[in-house]
Amino acid sequence: NAGVTQTPKFQVLKTGQSMTLQCAQDMNHNSMYWYRQDPGMGLRLIYYSASEGTTDKGEVPNGYNVSRLNKREFSLRLESAAPSQTSVYFCASREGQGIEKLFFGSGTQLSVL
Amino acid sequence: EDQVTQSPEALRLQEGESSSLNCSYTVSGLRGLFWYRQDPGKGPEFLFTLYSAGEEKEKERLKATLTKKESFLHITAPKPEDSATYLCAVQAWTSGSARQLTFGSGTQLTVLP
Numbered sequence: 001n002a003g004v005t006q007t008p009k010f011q012v013l014k015t016g017q018s019m020t021l022q023c024a025q026d027m028n029h030n031s032m033y034w035y036r037q038d039p040g041m042g043l044r045l046i047y048y049s050a051s052e053g054t055t056d057k058g059e060v061p062n063g064y065n066v067s068r069l070n071k072r073e074f075s076l077r078l079e080s081a082a083p084s085q086t087s088v089y090f091c092a093s094r095e096g097q098g099i100e101k102l103f104f105g106s107g108t109q110l111s112v113l
Numbered sequence: 114e115d116q117v118t119q120s121p122e123a124l125r126l127q128e129g130e131s132s133s134l135n136c137s138y139t140v141s142g143l144r145g146l147f148w149y150r151q152d153p154g155k156g157p158e159f160l161f162t163l164y165s166a167g168e169e170k171e172k173e174r175l176k177a178t179l180t181k182k183e184s185f186l187h188i189t190a191p192k193p194e195d196s197a198t199y200l201c202a203v204q205a206w207t208s209g210s211a212r213q214l215t216f217g218s219g220t221q222l223t224v225l226p
Contacts (some may be wrong), residue, residue, distance in 0.1 A: 004156070014182050042117065042216030043157070058213060100145055100214065102182070102203055104156025 002026050006105035013081045013112045021108050023091030031094040032074035033102065034066060036087040037073040043090065048072055049095075081112040084101050115140045115205050117217035125223045126191055134186040134220045136201030144211050146184050148177050149200040151219065157200055191224045198222070 004025045013019055025032065030051045035043040045058030049068040063085060065077045078085060088109050091103040116139040126132055138146065145164050149157035161170040165178040169179045174195060176187045186199055200222045202214040 040218055042202075042218045044216075045213050045215075048213065075148065092156070100147060100211075101159045102157070102214070104142075104158070106154070106156050 004091055004093055004103050005087075006108050008084060011041050011108060011112065015082060018077070018079050019081065019083050020078075021089055021110075022073070023075065023105060024073045024091065024092075025093040025103070026072065027093060027095075027103065028071070028105035029093035029095055029103070030071070030092075031096075032040060032068065033092040033094070034064075034076045035090045035092065036075070037090060037107075040089050046089075054086065065084075079095070081110075083112045084109060086112045114214040115203055115212065117201055117203055117215050119201050119220050120201075121218035121220060122218070123223070125225065126179070126188075128192055128224055128226050129190050131187070131189045131191070133188070134199055136184040136186070136217055136223070137182060138184070138203045140203050140205040141184075142206040144204045145205050147202040147204070147214065148181055148186055149202065151198045151200055160181075163203045164177075165207075188222070191222075193224045193226050196222055196224045 024105045030094040033048040039041050044060050049055045052071045055066050067075045086105040088107045090107050091105045118137045120135045145216045146161040149196045150156040156178045161177040174189050177218050178185050198219040202216040
């Protein structure tokens with residue numbers, strides 16, 4: 001029962017470096033999401049994919065790109081990391097239309113120096 | 114713009130000392146209100162969905178209630194294992210379709226033995 005798996009769990013980058021956060025779910029969910037969580041702030045949606053082949057911007061998309069590789073996998077890319085992108089990143093998936101129960105991964109803690 | 118405010122930010126209780134967490138919200142048309150539990154170093158875990166004022170949901174020592182302006186998460190006779198951050202989120206209707214979730218910043222609950 002893996003659920004939603006994120007890699008890596010921790011990452012330290014220098015300003016300007018790039019990296020990709022990986023996410024995979026084994027629950028056959030159509031919708032997948034990327035959130036960031038910062039101290040004192042609620043989870044904020046970066047990008048989401050309502051179904052395979054589609055992606056849409058969320059509340060804070062600047063500086064990020066996403067790829068819905070297939071139904072299972074949804075990756076988040078930072079092309080040129082900035083200190084403001086230091087955060088904990090969560091991937092989530094959702095069962096289906098009208099059901100807003102999200103299943104979250106365990107997160108990636110990213111520090112940009 | 115949808116807004117969610119949770120209070121208090123942090124709460125320390127003695128084991129067995131009942132209390133309530135508050136989630137105040139402002140949305141144009143509520144589709145649903147959600148409670149999640151988040152343990153340190155983990156992703157949020159779904160607890161409840163409430164759809165209309167007057168609705169209540171229960172799970173073990175937790176009971177969630179909903180009014181037109183706020184939701185309460187009542188914790189009865191808490192145990193140390195109830196220690197976690199509790200997140201509230203709302204989803205609103207817009208032009209006949211559902212918006213993405215808006216999360217509050219959470220209440221960090223500590224239950225002392």
